[in-house]
Amino acid sequence: MRILLFNLCCLALVFSTKAYNASNNWDGKYTETKAISKTFEVEKTALLDIKNKYGNIVFTSWDKNEIQIDVELKANGNNLEKVKSELEAIEIYFEASSIKVLAHTDLSALEKRFWGRKSVDIEINYTVKLPVKASVKLDNRYGSIKGDRIDGHARINCDYGGVSIDELRGRNNQIELDYCNASYFGFINSAFVDADYSKLEIDRSNRIELNTDYTSTSFGNVIELNYDIDYGNLEIEEAGDVAGISDYVGISINYLQGSLEADADYGSIKIMDTDPEASGIEIDSDYTGIKIGLHPEWEFNFDFEGSYSDVKGRDLLNLTEVIQKNTSKSYKGYHLNQSSTNRIQIAMDYGGLRLERTTK
Template sequence: MTIMDTACKKWLLCIALVLMAHITMAQEKVSKTISETFEMTNAGELQVDNKYGNITIHGWSKNNIAITVDIVTSHKKRENAQQLLDRIEPKFKVMTDFVAISSEIAEKNKGFLAEYFNKANPFDFDRSNVQINYSIYLPVNAVVDINNKFGDVILEDWTGKLKMEVQHGDVWINKNLKIADIDIKYGKLKANNINFGSINLKNGGLSLGKSKDLRLTSSGSTIDMEEISSLEIYSSKDEITIGEVETIHGELEFSNLELANVDDKIDLAMNIAEFKVLTIHSADATINIQQQSSEIVLNVQDFSFRFNATLEEGLLRIPKTFENIETQMIDKGKKIRDIKATYGNSKQGSITITGEKGVILLKEL
């Protein structure tokens, strides 16, 4: 056998493998579209409960709601794809100024034995073979309540009150919302402006422009916020950057938070966290921090204040320009010391830090 014959056989084998893989991966697709229109005003409410697809909400000026559902199923056998498609049917509940929609997938078989096996194996299909997408137009100020799993949510030209729970999907909001209650797991949220909001985030991401009043509970996430007036935060294992905040209070645990500018108040409890403030803007700002084994860096340049600290062990570094420094050892055994000092002329502001161990650096940057 020649070298050319061997190379030719290898080439033919590769082609055969590619063709077999293509045949194996080829999927038959079938689809159907369902459209409904109902009366609804700006005082109305929409509820959507969906899995395995995307939801797009559009606001408009009409006094009705228009719903389009596109359903696509796929399988190696067209017959199986069609059977799965036939089992999927959106259910509509309609009352005056209220519409509720749910995507239901009927059981494959019925009867006593079928019910037993369905409970033992509730997923008799691969969710990647199902796509249920909603496109909804409704009055711009109507209330929207969404529950979506394994799909994205897009809100366009709509400014009403929002309640939303999303798992394994991303969310985009392109208009300013007045009130929003959002829960996201394993997904990202991008929004311009949420005036009054409550956001729960797990293993996800947040990009937010502005908020007047925000309560944020998060774990394992990456967070970037531009301007928040009042922030209540409970964070665990997060990476957080904030452009500007007037007041911030809450708890940090195993999280890193960098704050570019604070105006009025910081009141935080920290455990094994990193916290950095680049600018303290208001002359009468108050900063209260309780910490354990955390690293705190505060730029005190151009901020005049009274300083009080009660620390057990740990490292404290202050600028040489501090005045009226008083240090008192409260407990020699536990190495607890009390430090008082002043900085600058007006001394309108205050910084109070208590806790155990940790690294506290007050700098002139």
Template sequence: MNAGQVKGKYTKEKKIQKVYLVNADAGLEVGNQYGNIYVTTWDESKTSIDVIIKVSGNNEDQVNKRINGIDVKLNATKGLVACKTDISSSNSRTNIEINYTIKIPKNGSIVLHNQYGNIVLGDIKGHSELKCQYGNIQANKLNNVSAKLEYCNGSTISTMGNGEIKADYSRLTINKCGNLQIKTAYTDYTIDDVNNIVFNSEYGDFKIKQAVNIEGKGEYIGMRFGIIKGGMELSASYGNIDIQSIENNAKNINISCAYTNVDINFNENYAYNFEFDLQYGSLRGTNNLNFTEKNVRTTSANYKGYSKKNGANKVYIESQYGNINLGRS
């Protein structure tokens, strides 16, 4: 059995269409395999479901038997419509594709699980719980999100409110979001604009172009940050940290790292007290600093002082086996 675009000498198609009268905030649950789930909203207290099942192969009897063994289990109440793809076991050499196109009330919530296919969403005001394996999530505007991605190499969310995301072996882009908790492994991701973010990432690369507050831990990962408007607390090992600009109204910066180089640029109006603690590393770019204490040994060094004025924000960077490079943005 193969999934994806159907192909073969013989092709059979089966359609399932249902419309349910539901509450204005009714939920939707879908469990599917081998196809896509498309969900949009409308100004109707109805849930409309269209399912197209396609099977193809070079043996007509096998194709007929296969399509007869695929169905959709439906359960509907005023508050929830649930759909689940039911595929009987088979050893036939056939290709199958099962696509859902669904409309829900504009205030409805969704729980979507899909394997070997995409989840494609319009604007969803209710809570979104998403699980996608071997496909991608493509969403326009989501509110509250809980998402799990595995082997999803091109997922995009244009706008989202608050959310939690777990991603393994994937690639993800978020254009704009509110507060985000994200945990990743072997995953690359880019976030253009985020309010507050807490991350735990290992093996991969990420870029956060603009954020207010950042808190996170990274291992074996490249971290690139653009504009930081608030505070930052980072822990890193076996990677690199590149910070384009600590803005003049930003808050405290705390970085602890090992086997990691730190490149950090400060807005010229950002005033701060600093402490840099290094072991087996160097401090560079100190022209604009006022030192109150220097303690330099063969394999370690500790520097204290301030930039612009004393008693302002605090910048603390602890580095083992890595360099600290300071600059102006």
């Protein structure tokens, strides 16, 4: 079964390599193009559903109650007859009503010819205008998705490409990325984000559910973040409330305004600075290095315990209890105010904690 699955994966990759090569890299003698344009009158909250392969989807929002779709199809190769034949085999299927417009790329006829084909490159690009309050369902494989603003719900799925969207203002958006090397979102209101083998940047966001594998994710400012990460990196410039679990992940927070709850194995956690109003930090870790920058005016109680671990920077704190037994150590105390409800609680095995005082 594993051999069969591997062979099927190889077949898919071979087809994708032959079928899609960006047009700016084409070197065939002949290039044929075909254009399709459609305009649909819709309600302002209509759904746009596009599914494509081997090209890009670019959308722009406007104040008209219309969805305008322009599709450009290209084929390139050294045999003119084959180029024309491949181009004609590409179908774009449309379905429309006042509340939904669907446009799907149909390559079934083309893919049936795979074993008898000579080398022909194809590209299918969608350029779309839609109402700003519309919702979207965009699925693209081997290409990018780019756009400015969506106020409705957005469901974005991109494989082997990249996404660049300025604003997703709707709630509970869904974003799925696989092998997307560079993706960017200027603002996301709220979303579930699932990414594998990708690189993702989100400048501003209110609430994010993040699930990634082998992915590097960076945030400018996030108010609420829940994460589940295996193998990768998580970087946050300014964080509100953050909670999650990670394995083999480097986590870096430049400024923590609210709270952090982290369960981490085989990685690192760095908090460069904390807000004096931060509510707390709770970390349970194995084989993880931890660094926390303490604001000089932050009041908190603390409880540190660990096996085969050490705490550096204890002189910055007021210790009320120290217990050392064999390979285990425990430290309790406070910073500035013993009655504070703010708290740092850290349990660690085979790691270390470094505390540093930051400037005001």
